[in-house]
Amino acid sequence: MILDKRKFQLHLKTETLGHGFHLYERIDSTNRLAMEFLREGAPEGTTILAEQQTGGRGSNGRQWESLPGGLYLSVILRPQLMLADIFQLTLVAAFGVAQSLARLTGADVRLKWPNDLVIEQGGRLAKVGGILTETRIQGDRLAGAVVGMGINWDNPVPAEAARLKPLSRRDLDLAPVAAAVLLGLEESYQLWRQRGIERIVSGYERYLVNLGQAVEVPGHDGQGRIIGIDERGALRVLFLDGGETLVMPSELRLGYAR
Known part of the structure; x- marks a missing residue:
């Protein structure tokens, strides 16, 4: 063993x-x-x-x-x-x-x-x-x-x-x-x-290595940036217009590229 x-x-x-x-x-x-x-x-x-x-x-x-x-x-x-x-x-x-x-x-x-x-x-x-x-x-x-x-x-x-x-x-x-x-x-x-x-x-x-990472979220125009997670584990994504959205793991898969 x-x-x-x-x-x-x-x-x-x-x-x-x-x-x-x-x-x-x-x-x-x-x-x-x-x-x-x-x-x-x-x-x-x-x-x-x-x-x-x-x-x-x-x-x-x-x-x-x-x-x-x-x-x-x-x-x-x-x-x-x-x-x-x-x-x-x-x-x-x-x-x-x-x-x-x-x-x-x-x-x-x-x-x-x-x-x-x-x-x-x-x-x-x-x-x-x-x-x-x-x-x-x-x-x-x-x-x-x-x-x-x-x-x-x-x-x-x-x-x-x-x-x-x-x-x-x-x-x-x-x-x-x-x-x-x-x-x-x-x-x-x-x-x-x-x-x-x-x-x-x-x-x-x-x-979290993804903080600050640029992502494209389905249903949203332009890129947003990851600013954290919420209490359910959803990503918090902030867009240039000041809008914020939550993204669940089933909605977005992050790759390993830096």
């Missing part, structure tokens, strides 16, 4: 996340298995980690190549949340994980809207990770959620992506990286529950 379970437990500093820990050498998808655990009543903080996924998924159903050497984990959360606010969980996870990885490695980990972890490399953005949040709904409320995280650490990656380990200023293996990712998520999750989404939005924007 690439990840040392005992070493992971020694590094783990969370109160809840990761203490119900299930490690697999190879499965199809940590999110799929975590959703099964969620339906069976597993408590908040239950964590699934795999050294390799054969059916890993990113956003919009895209395949996430998950070869050994990367970090692939999913966490069960059970927040009290209305359906209209579900996307807040992705903001919470993206901010917490980006902040924790930057703190651990010293690398300039940033966020590309809405849920990609990126670094700037050779004058372009390269993806080093992603967040996939899936939910279970009962009536008009959220019964539970699974937050999946994939991090390119020391695994083979496509040409447009990058590995984080060579960029780290510290000599690390997957055990402290996994522990740090869970701590970052827990810190952000607690901040959100105690202080509200406004603190998460401001934190997310500090890492």
Whole structure:
């Protein structure tokens, strides 16, 4: 096994996340298995980690190549949340994980809207990770959620992506990286529950690489510039005439060009 379970437990500093820990050498998808655990009543903080996924998924159903050497984990959360606010969980996870990885490695980990972890490399953005949040709904409320995280650490990656380990200023293996990712998520999750989404939005924007980027929005004349996000994770776009609009992830896809 690439990840040392005992070493992971020694590094783990969370109160809840990761203490119900299930490690697999190879499965199809940590999110799929975590959703099964969620339906069976597993408590908040239950964590699934795999050294390799054969059916890993990113956003919009895209395949996430998950070869050994990367970090692939999913966490069960059970927040009290209305359906209209579900996307807040992705903001919470993206901010917490980006902040924790930057703190651990010293690398300039940033966020590309809405849920990609990126670094700037050779004058372009390269993806080093992603967040996939899936939910279970009962009536008009959220019964539970699974937050999946994939991090390119020391695994083979496509040409447009990058590995984080060579960029780290510290000599690390997957055990402290996994522990740090869970701590970052827990810190952000607690901040959100105690202080509200406004603190998460401001934190997310500090890492948002798209601030100031010129974009063309369907249905609007001329270019606008990205000035932030709102509480649902929508982009705030400002136009030259002073008008502002909100753009949801389903309406606009941002590329990796700088």
